[in-house]
Amino acid sequence: MHERVEVMRDLLDKQLVxxxxxxxxxxxxxxxxxxxxxxxxxxxxxLGFIVLARRLGPRVExxxxxxxxxxxxxxxxxxxxxxxxxxxxxxxxxxxxVKAMDTPAFDWERWMRDRVIDKIPGSGxxx
Amino acid sequence: MKKALTLALGILTSVGGFFDVGNIATCTQAGARFRxxxxxxxxxxxxxxxFLIEMSGRFAAVTKKALxxxxxxxxxxxxxLVPFIVLTLIHILVLAAEIGGICFALHLVxxxxxxxxxxxxxxxxxxxxxxxxxxxxxxxxxxxGLITLCFVVATxxxxxxxxxxxxxxxxxxxxxxxxxxxxxxxxxIGAVIAPFMFYFYSSGAVExxxxxxxxxVNRAVSVIGMGFGSIISIxxxxxxxxxxxxxxxxVDDYHQAALMLTSAFPYWGYVLFAVSMGIACLGAACEVxxxxxxxxxxxxxxxxxxxxxxxxDARFSLVYTASLxxxxxxxxxxxxxxxxxxxxxxxxxxALPFVAIPMLLLMNDRHLLRDAANGFISNLAAAVIxxxxxxxAIVSIPLAFIGGS
Amino acid sequence: xxxVHVELINGRRVRDANGKVVxxxxxxxARRRGHDYFVEEYHLGPAAFLEKMGxxxxxxxxxxxxxxxxxxxxxxxxxxxxxxxKLCCTLDELKKMQ
Numbered sequence: 001m002h003e004r005v006e007v008m009r010d011l012l013d014k015q016l017v018x019x020x021x022x023x024x025x026x027x028x029x030x031x032x033x034x035x036x037x038x039x040x041x042x043x044x045x046x047l048g049f050i051v052l053a054r055r056l057g058p059r060v061e062x063x064x065x066x067x068x069x070x071x072x073x074x075x076x077x078x079x080x081x082x083x084x085x086x087x088x089x090x091x092x093x094x095x096x097x098v099k100a101m102d103t104p105a106f107d108w109e110r111w112m113r114d115r116v117i118d119k120i121p122g123s124g125x126x127x
Numbered sequence: 128m129k130k131a132l133t134l135a136l137g138i139l140t141s142v143g144g145f146f147d148v149g150n151i152a153t154c155t156q157a158g159a160r161f162r163x164x165x166x167x168x169x170x171x172x173x174x175x176x177x178f179l180i181e182m183s184g185r186f187a188a189v190t191k192k193a194l195x196x197x198x199x200x201x202x203x204x205x206x207x208l209v210p211f212i213v214l215t216l217i218h219i220l221v222l223a224a225e226i227g228g229i230c231f232a233l234h235l236v237x238x239x240x241x242x243x244x245x246x247x248x249x250x251x252x253x254x255x256x257x258x259x260x261x262x263x264x265x266x267x268x269x270x271x272g273l274i275t276l277c278f279v280v281a282t283x284x285x286x287x288x289x290x291x292x293x294x295x296x297x298x299x300x301x302x303x304x305x306x307x308x309x310x311x312x313x314x315x316i317g318a319v320i321a322p323f324m325f326y327f328y329s330s331g332a333v334e335x336x337x338x339x340x341x342x343x344v345n346r347a348v349s350v351i352g353m354g355f356g357s358i359i360s361i362x363x364x365x366x367x368x369x370x371x372x373x374x375x376x377x378v379d380d381y382h383q384a385a386l387m388l389t390s391a392f393p394y395w396g397y398v399l400f401a402v403s404m405g406i407a408c409l410g411a412a413c414e415v416x417x418x419x420x421x422x423x424x425x426x427x428x429x430x431x432x433x434x435x436x437x438x439x440d441a442r443f444s445l446v447y448t449a450s451l452x453x454x455x456x457x458x459x460x461x462x463x464x465x466x467x468x469x470x471x472x473x474x475x476x477x478a479l480p481f482v483a484i485p486m487l488l489l490m491n492d493r494h495l496l497r498d499a500a501n502g503f504i505s506n507l508a509a510a511v512i513x514x515x516x517x518x519x520a521i522v523s524i525p526l527a528f529i530g531g532s
Numbered sequence: 533x534x535x536v537h538v539e540l541i542n543g544r545r546v547r548d549a550n551g552k553v554v555x556x557x558x559x560x561x562a563r564r565r566g567h568d569y570f571v572e573e574y575h576l577g578p579a580a581f582l583e584k585m586g587x588x589x590x591x592x593x594x595x596x597x598x599x600x601x602x603x604x605x606x607x608x609x610x611x612x613x614x615x616x617x618k619l620c621c622t623l624d625e626l627k628k629m630q
Contacts, residue, residue: 005569007560015428022439024564025240026199026428030538032571039606040536040571042562052204055539083568092192098428109430112441203542 007042015093016047016081025079025105027094028052041060045094047079047105067116079104105120130344144177145356146275146363147411148228149221149318149475151404152468157311158367159376160304163287163295166361169313170296173357175515177349177484178508182490182501183280183325184345187332189499194329196425198485198493202366210481211426214322218419218479220471221323222446222450223457226252227464231381233398234311242459252412254336261334263419268410271334274405278362281391285369292365310530312361313523314469316515317476319360323418325482334432336381342499360518366391383463412436417445473527479516487513536611546576546604548619555602557617574609575601603630618624 005011007030014027029046053064087095100106157165199207229252230244255264265405301308332341370387371378378384381404389396417433423446424431430440459469487509490501501509538560546554555576562569566571604626619626 001564004572005562005564007562007571008203008542009559012539012542013203015196015200023428023430028204028539032536032538034534034611038590040611041570042571043535046537051539054537055205056208108445109439109441112445115568 001086005089008034010089011045011094014089016045016046017093017095018098018103019095020099021095022100024096024103025099026056030101042083044083045081047081050078132339142496145319145324146272146359147408148404148408148464148468148470149314149319149321150356150360151228151297151363151384151407152381152465153311153315153318154363155367155387155473156378156469157315157376158364158369158387159383160311161301162372163291163316163409164299164301165308165312166292166295167298168315169222169319169357169361169364171298172316174354175216175316175508176320176324177353178505178512179320179325179486180328180353181346182486182509183329184337184349185342185499186333186486186490186496187329188337188341189339189496191333191338193326193333193421193425194486194489195252195326195422197489199487199493201264201495202485205413206424210485211422213478213481214388214422215419217471217475218323219453219472220413220467221321222415222454223421223462224413224464224471225408225415225467226451226454227458227462227467229405229412230458231464232401232408235382235385235401235404236343237398241464242461243381244460245455249451249456252409252416253448253451256413256416256433257444259433260494261331262411264433265331268413271406272410272526274399275359275407277364277388277392277399278359281366281388282362285366287365287369287375295364301377306526306530309522310473310526311520312482313476313526314472316519317472317474317479317523319357320479320516322478322482323415325486326422327414327418328432330418330425334434337436339499356371358472380447400437412451415504416450416454419450420444420446447478467486470527473523476519476523478520479518480513483509483512483516534612535578536614541614542616543610544615544617546574546609546617546619548621548623550622553593554619554626558601572596573606574604576604577601589608602626 009064011030012027016024016027018024025047027045028048028051031043031046032040034040051060054061067081067091081096081098085097089095101110116127154169154266157168183194186197190197195211198210226245226248227241229248230241233239233244234241258413259267332345337345339348366387367384368376370390372384376383385400386398387396388400392399420443421431424427424440424443427442431443432440435443458464487501488511489495490505493500543556543558545556548554557574558577559575561572561575563572566568599600604619608620608626608629610620612618621629
C-alpha cells in the first residue's frame with residue numbers, strides 16, 4: 001500500500017474485490033473517525049444502494065429506504081468493511097480480506113442460486 | 128490465430144450494432160424517399176463510428192477495463208448518474224425495437240401476427256445468453272449475419288448508375304420535404320452510432336482478454352467491421368432507391384420495405400429480407416441486452432461476464448433477463464415496430480453527448496492510457512464528434528416532430 | 533468520537549473563520565501510519581469535478597488551471613457540522629500556510 005493516498009481519486013467509487021479476486025461491489029462511501037482534536041482516521045468503507053442514494057440527497061435516501069423495506073431480500077442494506085480488512089489498494093481495485101459469497105453484496109447471488117437457478121436446467125455447468 | 132478471430136468481434140459488432148433494425152428502418156426510408164441522396168449521411172456516420180469504436184477498443188486493450196466501468200470510477204457516481212439513467216432508457220427502447228424486428232421477420236415468414244412472437248422471441252434470446260459463452264455468441268451471429276450480404280448482391284444485380292451513387296455520397300440539399308430529409312439524415316447517424324455498440328465492444332474486448340498488442344488488430348477491426356456494416360447499409364439504400372422510389376413506396380411500414388429484394392430475387396426476395404432482418408436484429412438484441420448487463424454490473428461493481436457460471440453473476444444475468452421481458456412488452460401490446468424504431472433512433476441521437484463526452488475525456492487521460500492516449504488526429508476526430516453529437520442532440524427531437532411521419 | 537462521510541463532504545463549500553467562502557473540498561490527502569491512514573490535508577479547488585478531468589484533458593480544451601489547489605492542514609478544518617465545513621483560521625492566515 002502506498003504512503004500517500006488521494007481519498008476521492010484512489011478510494012471512492014473504486015472496485016472492491018475479495019481475497020479470490022471476485023468482484024464484490026464498489027466503494028460507495030468512506031467514513032472518517034474524528035476523536036476530539038486528534039487527527040482524523042479512515043475507519044471503514046461502506047457499500048450499498050442506500051449509501052449511493054444518500055449521495056444524491058436526503059430526500060432520495062428516504063424514498064429509497066421506503067422502497068427497500070418493501071422489496072429487498074437483504075438482511076441489511078448497508079455493508080460495512082472495516083479498514084483493517086483492506087489487504088491492498090492498487091490502481092484498479094481495493095482487495096479486502098473477505099469471501100464475497102459470505103457478504104450481503106452477494107445476497108442476490110445466493111438467493112438466485114437457491115431459489116431460481118438450481119431449478120432451471122442447464123445452469124449448473126459452463127460451456 | 129486468436130487475433131485473426133477477433134475479426135469476429137468486429138463483424139459481430141458490425142452486424143449486430145451497425146446493421147440492425149435502426150439501420151434497416153432508416154436506410155430503406157432514405158432510399159425509398161430520397162433515392163441515393165442520403166448516402167453521405169451513412170458515410171459520415173461510418174467515419175465517426177470507426178473512430179469511436181477504435182477508441183473503445185484501444186481503451187479496453189490498454190486499461191483492461193470496459194468503458195462504463197471506468198466512467199463511474201473516474202468521474203464519480205453523481206456525475207455518472209444522469210448519463211446512466213438516460214442510456215438505460217435508450218437501451219430498453221432499442222431492445223424493444225430489435226425484438227420488434229425479429230418478431231416482424233417471423234411474422235413475414237409465417238403470416239402469424241407480430242404480437243404472438245413477442246414472448247417466444249424474448250425467451251429465445253434469453254436462452255441464447257443464458258447458455259452461451261461470449262465467443263459462441265460472437266461467432267455464431269457473425270457467421271449467420273453474412274446472409275445480409277444479399278443486399279450487396281441485389282445492388283450488383285440492379286447495376287445502379289455509379290455516377291448517381293457517388294453523387295449521393297457527397298452532402299446535398301433536398302429539393303423538397305426538407306424536414307423529412309434532415310430527420311432521416313439525423314436518424315441514420317443516430318442509428319449507426321448507437322451507445323450500446325461502444326459499451327458492448329469495450330466489454331467484449333475485456334471478455335476476450337485483449338492487451339496492448341491488440342491495438343493494431345483493433346484498428347483493422349474498426350475499419351473492416353464498420354466498413355462491412357456500412358457497405359451493407361449503403362446497399363440497402365441503393366436497392367430501396369431503385370426498387371421502391373420509382374413506385375412511390377414510402378416505407379411507412381416494414382411490409383413495404385420487404386418488397387425491396389423481390390426484383391433481384393423474384394422467388395426468395397421476401398424470405399431473404401425476413402431472414403436478414405431476423406438475424407441482424409437477433410445479433411443486435413443480444414448486444415443490447417448484454418450491453419445493459421455490462422453497464423449495470425460495472426456501474427455497481429458486481430461480478431460480470433458471459434463466461435461466468437450464472438450462479439456467480441446472478442445480478443448480471445438478472446439485468447438482461449428483466450430487460451428482455453420489458454423489451455418484449457412493447458411488441459406484445461401492439462406498438463408499431465417501425466414507428467418505435469424511428470422514435471428510438473431520434474432519442475438515441477439526442478443521447479449521444481452523454482456517451483461521447485465522457486469517452487473522449489477518458490481517451491485523453493495520460494495516467495490511464497500512457498502512450499496510447501489520443502494523438503492529434505484522434506482528438507481532432509473527437510472534437511468533430513462532440514460538436515456533431517451536440518448538434519444532433521439539439522435538432523433530433525424537434526425534427527422528430529416536424530419531419531417525422 | 534465523530535464520524536464524517538467522505539462522499540458527503542466531497543464538493544462542499546468551505547467557509548473561513550470570518551464566514552467567507554474559500555472553495556469546495558476537492559480532495560482529501562491521507563498518509564499511512566502502520567496499517568491505518570490518517571488525514572493529512574484537504575484540497576480546495578474551484579470544483580471537485582475539474583480535478584477528476586485530469587490536467588491533460590483540461591489543457592486540451594484550453595483550460596489553464598488556476599494554480600494549485602488551496603491546501604488546508606487537517607488541524608484547520610472543522611467538520612463538527614459536515615454539511616457546512618469551516619476553517620479554524622481566516623483565508624489570509626491559510627494563504628500564509630501554503
